[in-house]
Amino acid sequence: MPERPRGPVSYIAGTAPAAEKTVLTAELRLDVQEFYARYAECLDGGRLQQWPEFFLDSCIYRVTTRRNLRLGPGEDIVSLSTRTAMFDRIVAIGQSEDYEPHVQRHTISNFRIQAASGEELRAQANFQILRTFPDKRTEYFVSGAYSDRIALTSGRLNFREKICVLDSDIPPDALIYPI
Amino acid sequence: MPERPRGPVSYIAGTAPAAEKTVLTAELRLDVQEFYARYAECLDGGRLQQWPEFFLDSCIYRVTTRRNLRLGPGEDIVSLSTRTAMFDRIVAIGQSEDYEPHVQRHTISNFRIQAASGEELRAQANFQILRTFPDKRTEYFVSGAYSDRIALTSGRLNFREKICVLDSDIPPDALIYPI
Amino acid sequence: MPERPRGPVSYIAGTAPAAEKTVLTAELRLDVQEFYARYAECLDGGRLQQWPEFFLDSCIYRVTTRRNLRLGPGEDIVSLSTRTAMFDRIVAIGQSEDYEPHVQRHTISNFRIQAASGEELRAQANFQILRTFPDKRTEYFVSGAYSDRIALTSGRLNFREKICVLDSDIPPDALIYPI
Numbered sequence: 001m002p003e004r005p006r007g008p009v010s011y012i013a014g015t016a017p018a019a020e021k022t023v024l025t026a027e028l029r030l031d032v033q034e035f036y037a038r039y040a041e042c043l044d045g046g047r048l049q050q051w052p053e054f055f056l057d058s059c060i061y062r063v064t065t066r067r068n069l070r071l072g073p074g075e076d077i078v079s080l081s082t083r084t085a086m087f088d089r090i091v092a093i094g095q096s097e098d099y100e101p102h103v104q105r106h107t108i109s110n111f112r113i114q115a116a117s118g119e120e121l122r123a124q125a126n127f128q129i130l131r132t133f134p135d136k137r138t139e140y141f142v143s144g145a146y147s148d149r150i151a152l153t154s155g156r157l158n159f160r161e162k163i164c165v166l167d168s169d170i171p172p173d174a175l176i177y178p179i
Numbered sequence: 180m181p182e183r184p185r186g187p188v189s190y191i192a193g194t195a196p197a198a199e200k201t202v203l204t205a206e207l208r209l210d211v212q213e214f215y216a217r218y219a220e221c222l223d224g225g226r227l228q229q230w231p232e233f234f235l236d237s238c239i240y241r242v243t244t245r246r247n248l249r250l251g252p253g254e255d256i257v258s259l260s261t262r263t264a265m266f267d268r269i270v271a272i273g274q275s276e277d278y279e280p281h282v283q284r285h286t287i288s289n290f291r292i293q294a295a296s297g298e299e300l301r302a303q304a305n306f307q308i309l310r311t312f313p314d315k316r317t318e319y320f321v322s323g324a325y326s327d328r329i330a331l332t333s334g335r336l337n338f339r340e341k342i343c344v345l346d347s348d349i350p351p352d353a354l355i356y357p358i
Numbered sequence: 359m360p361e362r363p364r365g366p367v368s369y370i371a372g373t374a375p376a377a378e379k380t381v382l383t384a385e386l387r388l389d390v391q392e393f394y395a396r397y398a399e400c401l402d403g404g405r406l407q408q409w410p411e412f413f414l415d416s417c418i419y420r421v422t423t424r425r426n427l428r429l430g431p432g433e434d435i436v437s438l439s440t441r442t443a444m445f446d447r448i449v450a451i452g453q454s455e456d457y458e459p460h461v462q463r464h465t466i467s468n469f470r471i472q473a474a475s476g477e478e479l480r481a482q483a484n485f486q487i488l489r490t491f492p493d494k495r496t497e498y499f500v501s502g503a504y505s506d507r508i509a510l511t512s513g514r515l516n517f518r519e520k521i522c523v524l525d526s527d528i529p530p531d532a533l534i535y536p537i
Contacts, residue, residue: 026205026384037289041303044324066461067492103245105322105346107288107307109465110395124399128465128488130307130322132346134246138322143463143488143496145402167463167490205384216468220482223503282424284501284525286467286486309486309501311525313425317501 024116032123032150033111035157040106040127043178048093051178052086056151060161061086063179066144067169077171086178093176102133104141104177120160121150127164129179142179143167203295211302211329212290214336219285219306222357227272230357231265235330239340240265242358245323246348256350265357272355281312283320283356299339300329306343308358321358322346382474390481390508391469393515398464401536406451409536410444414509418519419444421537424502425527435529444536451534460491462499462535478518479508485522487537500537501525 039054055061061080068075080086093099110126124147131141149161164179214233221229234240240259247254259265272278289305303326310320328340343358393412400408413419419438426433438444451457468484482505489499507519522537 026209026388029388030205030208030384034291037291040289040305041291044305103346105305105307105324107286107305107465107467109286109288109467110398112392112395112399126398126402126463126465128307128463128486130346135348137349138319138347140319140496140498145463167461167488168496169493170495205388209384209387213470216470219468219484220470223484282525284484284486284503286465286484288465288467307486309525314527316528317498317526319498 023118024113028121029111029113031157032113032121035150036108036111036125036146040108044104044106046103048090048178049087051090052083055083055086055159055162057083059083059159060163061159061178062162063164063166065166065169065171069163069165077166089178096176099176100133102131105130105132105138108146119152121152123148123150127179142172144179202297203292207300208290208292210336211292211300214329215287215290215304215325219287223283223285225282227269227357228266230269231262234262234265234338234341236262238262238338239342240338240357241341242343242345244345244348244350248342248344256345268357275355278355279312281310284309284311284317287325298331300331302327302329306358321351323358381476382471386479387469387471389515390471390479393508394466394469394483394504398466402462402464404461406448406536407445409448410441413441413444413517413520415441417441417517418521419517419536420520421522421524423524423527423529427521427523435524447536454534457534458491460489463488463490463496466504477510479510481506481508485537500530502537 035054042048042050042054059081061078062073062076063078064073064076068077073079078089080089107128107130108125109128110124112124113121114124115122124145126143126145128143129141130138132138144164144166147163147165148159151158151160166179218233221227221233238260240257241252241255242257243252243255247256252258257268259268286307286309287304288307289303291303292300293303294301303324305322305324307322308320309317311317323343323345326342326344327338330337330339345358397412400406400412417439419436420431420434421436422431422434426435431437436447438447465486465488466483467486468482470482471479472482473480482503484501484503486501487499488496490496502522502524505521505523506517509516509518524537
């Protein structure tokens with residue numbers, strides 16, 4: 001799948017490569033935006049048990065930092081490779097002694113489709129997550145960029161790979177919830 | 180109007196229910212995004228007297244918190260049900276002794292259309308509002324989610340119902356401006 | 359080029375003026391969003407030397423505040439009018455003694471196309487920039503609105519004019535990086 005140049009080249013419909021032009025309709029680009037919005041809605045609404053359903057059975061979910069991304073997967077903060085592992089993690093969250101209930105609020109923006117075929121999209125987006133503990137004021141939690149591969153299968157979008165790259169090398173004290 | 184499932188089901192054009200497929204064009208989805216952007220532009224630009232024009236004459240505007248939303252409308256922080264009431268509120272802002280001039284900046288993101296007919300859309304989006312007092316640095320003000328019903332009438336969008344659900348149960352000290 | 363009304367008038371396809379209707383396809387509106395996302399990606403990724411490529415050779419880049427915008431260009435914090443001047447500025451950043459390496463993260467939202475012809479768009483959007491110094495936590499940096507003219511030439515988008523209007527009259531201590 002050809003990598004779309006990352007520079008200032010913007011593409012108006014007539015100049016996009018023919019293959020991408022066919023695949024990457026306005027509808028699909030908006031579906032991608034909404035897919036991220038529903039992913040965040042699931043997490044922000046506390047419906048953690050539905051989180052793995054946004055992924056393929058065999059998938060990659062990683063949380064790392066800008067600096068550690070260069071050092072490779074061995075330095076990841078979180079690394080999961082199946083939906084079963086994701087379910088296990090969610091169960092662990094509920095059982096953790098460190099766990100203090102709170103809610104998150106995602107702002108997902110700056111979407112860019114880096115490559116597209118009929119079967120897969122490579123997408124990046126920025127995120128900023130606020131969190132709120134009961135009877136407290138809302139506070140900044142974490143920010144960064146998603147760098148994802150999204151499978152297109154029979155009218156559905158699912159993450160094949162999701163890499164959450166945090167801006168700060170100092171991860172927040174409790175990185176328990178999915179990002 | 181059928182509620183669209185909130186889970187990970189994403190819809191690529193071919194799989195959307197026929198009725199929604201007809202209504203929910205890419206143009207309309209972008210119009211909804213821009214409608215929110217213009218709503219925020221009005222507030223952030225301090226043109227409060229134009230705020231009611233984004234609503235139908237008979238409408239609902241509520242501000243509540245996540246916790247109070249479950250308790251029902253009786254616990255709302257703000258509740259207005261006509262454009263006239265909205266105009267009155269704006270006049271009251273100008274006359275309030277607590278009022279200290281400042282500007283807001285909205286970030287509206289994570290749009291999801293929960294249902295669509297030829298006459299109405301149910302839309303949700305996340306918001307984060309910063310505020311800036313003269314000669315001060317910008318600060319976080321409030322965040323949450325909009326849960327709205329938007330009427331489609333003769334080429335215009337207007338809020339029929341707008342519920343602003345704040346993330347924190349501790350509302351900001353001065354919740355004077357429209358959200 | 360007619361100014362589109364800024365009020366609550368939203369346009370569904372059938373009601374837009376004929377000229378704009380032809381130009382302003384859903385694809386182009388999404389291309390504009392992605393153009394801003396790639397602009398931010400360039401800056402957030404630290405590829406400053408590519409920053410001028412998002413502009414025409416002869417262009418305007420200004421940074422000002424809400425208050426100073428009313429006072430005119432003489433009060434700008436930054437004002438550059440060619441790509442050469444932009445390149446010079448980037449070289450100066452690297453040589454500045456005040457310069458402390460850090461990364462930015464843009465959230466660009468609330469897009470509104472204020473006017474459109476076959477050759478140019480007038481677009482506005484909100485921005486919020488976080489920054490992160492090595493081994494520090496991420497912090498709020500600056501926020502405001504872009505008010506831009508974007509040239510459409512042979513399948514490319516380029517800024518003809520970019521005005522960054524900061525929310526606070528107190529600019530951040532080090533406004534070195536492009537906004």
